[in-house]
Amino acid sequence: MGVLLLAMMVCLEAEGEPFRGKVGVAYVAVNRSEQWSQPLTQVIMAPNQFGGWRHVERLERLDPHTWLACKRAALVVIDRTAPDPTFGAVHVLSDRDLQHPPAWIRQVRITTKIGRQTFYK
Numbered sequence: 001m002g003v004l005l006l007a008m009m010v011c012l013e014a015e016g017e018p019f020r021g022k023v024g025v026a027y028v029a030v031n032r033s034e035q036w037s038q039p040l041t042q043v044i045m046a047p048n049q050f051g052g053w054r055h056v057e058r059l060e061r062l063d064p065h066t067w068l069a070c071k072r073a074a075l076v077v078i079d080r081t082a083p084d085p086t087f088g089a090v091h092v093l094s095d096r097d098l099q100h101p102p103a104w105i106r107q108v109r110i111t112t113k114i115g116r117q118t119f120y121k
Helices: 002-014 019-035 040-045 051-061 064-078 103-107
Strands: 091-094 110-114 117-120
Touching: 002 019, 002 040, 002 051, 002 064, 019 040, 019 064, 019 091, 019 110, 019 117
Parallel strands: none
Antiparallel strands: 091 117, 110 117
């Protein structure tokens, strides 16, 4: 259940991003789970944390190759067979999100940028 939920969240948050970006988004959820001592499913489904859930209907129209890439990203993160490209990030914002940045952005630092996403901790 956790891997599939993580894969769905990755698709919603990083559908058009390179594979490394998909892995990064998956690591944000896993890093939160570990740092905040919360179950991964609770972190993924927490209200107002991953905005992609507001557009969950997009999952019905996913290209099969995209779905496979998102599942693979979730699996390599869960299995720890890929390193964390975000250097421990617990937040991610897309370039579009940065047009109206959240208030918390002043309290974090950038760890890396992958594709059109910036990662923070």
